Amino acid sequence: MVLNTNDPILRLNNISKSYTGGGRRFLGFTQGGKKIVALEKVSLEIMKGETLVLLGESGSGKTTVAKMITGLELPDSGEIIFKQSKLTSRNRNSLARGKIQMVFQDAASSLDPYYTVFQCVSEPLFKSKDTIEKKVDKVLRALENVGLDESYLERNVKELSGGQKQRIAIARAIISDPDIIVFDEATSSLDVSIQAQVLNILVDIQEKYNFTYVFITHDFNVAKFMADRVCIIYYGRILEIGPSEIVLSDPKHPYSILLKNASPMIGKEYEDIDVMSPDEVYVGDSKLGYCLFYNRCRNRMEKCLQSEPPLFKLKNREVACFLYENK
Amino acid sequence: MERILRVEDLNVTYGESTRALRKVNFDLFQGEIVGIVGESGSGKSTLGLAIASLLALNKKVKFSGKVNVNGVDILNASEEQLYRIRGTGIFVIFQDPFQSLDPLVSIEDHLSEAYAISSDRNNVKVNPEQIRKAVITALKKVNFTNPEVILKKYPHELSGGQNQRIMIAMAILEKPKLLVADEPTTALDVTTQAQVLTLLKKIVKEEDMSLLFITHDLAVASMLCDRIIVLYDGLIQEIGSVKETISDPLHPYTKGLINSIPNESKKEGRLKFIKGMYIHNEVIDGCPFYPRCDSRKDECIKGIPSLIETRGRKVRCIIYGVEYERSDTTAK
Numbered sequence: 001m002v003l004n005t006n007d008p009i010l011r012l013n014n015i016s017k018s019y020t021g022g023g024r025r026f027l028g029f030t031q032g033g034k035k036i037v038a039l040e041k042v043s044l045e046i047m048k049g050e051t052l053v054l055l056g057e058s059g060s061g062k063t064t065v066a067k068m069i070t071g072l073e074l075p076d077s078g079e080i081i082f083k084q085s086k087l088t089s090r091n092r093n094s095l096a097r098g099k100i101q102m103v104f105q106d107a108a109s110s111l112d113p114y115y116t117v118f119q120c121v122s123e124p125l126f127k128s129k130d131t132i133e134k135k136v137d138k139v140l141r142a143l144e145n146v147g148l149d150e151s152y153l154e155r156n157v158k159e160l161s162g163g164q165k166q167r168i169a170i171a172r173a174i175i176s177d178p179d180i181i182v183f184d185e186a187t188s189s190l191d192v193s194i195q196a197q198v199l200n201i202l203v204d205i206q207e208k209y210n211f212t213y214v215f216i217t218h219d220f221n222v223a224k225f226m227a228d229r230v231c232i233i234y235y236g237r238i239l240e241i242g243p244s245e246i247v248l249s250d251p252k253h254p255y256s257i258l259l260k261n262a263s264p265m266i267g268k269e270y271e272d273i274d275v276m277s278p279d280e281v282y283v284g285d286s287k288l289g290y291c292l293f294y295n296r297c298r299n300r301m302e303k304c305l306q307s308e309p310p311l312f313k314l315k316n317r318e319v320a321c322f323l324y325e326n327k
Numbered sequence: 328m329e330r331i332l333r334v335e336d337l338n339v340t341y342g343e344s345t346r347a348l349r350k351v352n353f354d355l356f357q358g359e360i361v362g363i364v365g366e367s368g369s370g371k372s373t374l375g376l377a378i379a380s381l382l383a384l385n386k387k388v389k390f391s392g393k394v395n396v397n398g399v400d401i402l403n404a405s406e407e408q409l410y411r412i413r414g415t416g417i418f419v420i421f422q423d424p425f426q427s428l429d430p431l432v433s434i435e436d437h438l439s440e441a442y443a444i445s446s447d448r449n450n451v452k453v454n455p456e457q458i459r460k461a462v463i464t465a466l467k468k469v470n471f472t473n474p475e476v477i478l479k480k481y482p483h484e485l486s487g488g489q490n491q492r493i494m495i496a497m498a499i500l501e502k503p504k505l506l507v508a509d510e511p512t513t514a515l516d517v518t519t520q521a522q523v524l525t526l527l528k529k530i531v532k533e534e535d536m537s538l539l540f541i542t543h544d545l546a547v548a549s550m551l552c553d554r555i556i557v558l559y560d561g562l563i564q565e566i567g568s569v570k571e572t573i574s575d576p577l578h579p580y581t582k583g584l585i586n587s588i589p590n591e592s593k594k595e596g597r598l599k600f601i602k603g604m605y606i607h608n609e610v611i612d613g614c615p616f617y618p619r620c621d622s623r624k625d626e627c628i629k630g631i632p633s634l635i636e637t638r639g640r641k642v643r644c645i646i647y648g649v650e651y652e653r654s655d656t657t658a659k
Contacts, residue, residue, distance in 0.1 A: 204597075225598065244592065262520065264546035264550055266590075
């Protein structure tokens with residue numbers, strides 16, 4: 001199917017997902033426990049060739065979005081549309097296998113330490129009918145793209161450093177020629193100098209192959225570098241979404257503003273930090289029916305308690321806050 | 328200003344070959360916040376442990392040099408002396424507060440114990456009401472709005488940021504001269520991190536403590552500290568005030584670190600990065616940064632450059648003068 005450039009390559013429609021936390025487990029059943037809403041009616045469109053950054057703190061549900069996209073877990077409700085066809089657990093294998101790839105935070109635990117680099121990187125090709133020479137060729141090309149050379153082919157993964165392992169994981173993700181790559185905090189455990197190398201590689205290969213990236217991070221500076229569009233999420237809700245140069249330089253939602261002020265930046269000083277802490281943390285109950293940021297918000301109003309703000313459309317972004325209701 | 332900490336020629340070696348710290352020299356004065364910045368493997372945590380005398384006492388760990396905290400020679404002190412200086416003299420906050428707090432002891436008991444010990448060492452007699460009052464004041468200082476509720480809780484009922492604030496409250500009660508914080512906010516969210524760091528800075532200035540802040544994040548250090556020490560492969564590469572070091576870094580490594588932090592969008596160009604990577608236990612005769620340095624010369628590997636003073640700062644790079652450390656003083 002040919003895609004128009006304006007068509008989203010992947011669309012999430014009203015995805016909800018909840019987990020059960022705590023409770024007693026017995027014979028595979030869970031008794032009691034609290035329902036934790038990880039995602040609540042999240043709708044997202046991802047365009048071909050763009051980088052969408054999901055920015056949020058721990059517990060915001062950003063990893064759950066990644067799991068939904070890659071099919072590691074199934075949503076409770078809502079649909080995922082990939083290239084205009086709905087993905088279900090049955091057709092996912094034929095439609096999206098190898099086309100949606102993921103790179104995890106901890107490369108060491110996503111690679112088999114006893115595999116050689118060649119085995120690791122060629123793993124996604126196990127079903128292809130390529131000859132071994134062709135596979136080697138493909139692996140070499142993938143390694144070259146991440147800045148590693150031939151000499152790595154026969155080395156064991158366990159001998160490599162963290163940055164090198166992450167490159168191997170990236171090479172493995174690109175070898176099946178995917179459409180979408182999901183990066184879940186892929187550079188957060190690396191030292192800054194290594195992180196800079198890896199981020200450069202990611203941008204280079206994206207330009208070369210026109211990959212679509214979903215980049216998950218909690219780091220404001222990394223988001224600023226990588227993003228075309230940014231989506232800020234908090235307790236399973238999208239609070240603000242729009243082009244990165246607008247959203248990150250001039251955030252509108254009180255939470256986005258707080259995130260920006262709290263992010264460490266060289267030569268800046270902490271000022272205007274909201275000392276209001278999430279002492280009393282909501283474990284997102286979908287039935288709450290009010291703004292989840294209410295107890296930390298400076299601009300809270302009566303209205304925020306009466307209903308949950310939907311995403312209001314502003315000029316070229318959407319913000320879920322009643323402050324922007326009629327603008 | 329009173330000098331709280333003096334580290335002289337500190338060398339730490341693990342096993343046969345791992346040189347964690349080499350000839351580290353610096354001072355820390357009262358009321359000052361000094362940041363130790365370095366990437367993984369630079370020896371920054373070892374420095375924190377050595378200062379608190381928490382290095383393992385076994386055959387594999389060898390150390391030499393002097394650490395002087397408030398007049399006590401830490402590395403040669405007896406257990407008895409160390410017992411008296413820990414807590415009220417040196418207080419260490421680690422990355423994971425869950426590991427520092429006892430899961431079976433309530434927050435109230437943690438803090439009461441801290442206060443009781445500190446008053447005992449100051450030969451002040453306190454009764455339970457006074458302890459409780461002090462504990463509640465300390466909790467209020469670390470921004471808990473409901474101290475009475477928090478007192479009844481146990482560490483597992485609180486979040487990471489809250490527990491880290493409990494640790495800071497404990498430090499307030501023990502009034503140490505020297506506070507060592509080893510990556511205290513690395514595991515926290517940015518908003519919580521901002522909160523804990525602002526608090527830490529306020530407390531240190533109010534209570535007139537000194538803080539040695541160990542971090543991998545130059546941005547965080549630049550927002551909190553008065554002075555910065557940059558470590559690479561166990562050697563101090565640069566010491567200077569934050570403002571000068573950030574705006575005009577002297578050492579190529581410091582420059583590289585600052586440039587590696589993303590600041591602009593990818594549309595403005597690629598990130599500047601430091602080439603290569605730090606290789607653990609790599610044998611280099613001379614400057615350990617030589618393989619990754621952009622402005623390297625042949626003189627760099629004739630010996631380890633010494634820490635030279637230029638423009639009121641100290642830097643270990645031959646660009647600023649060709650001088651070498653005497654080889655016998657650096658641990659192999």
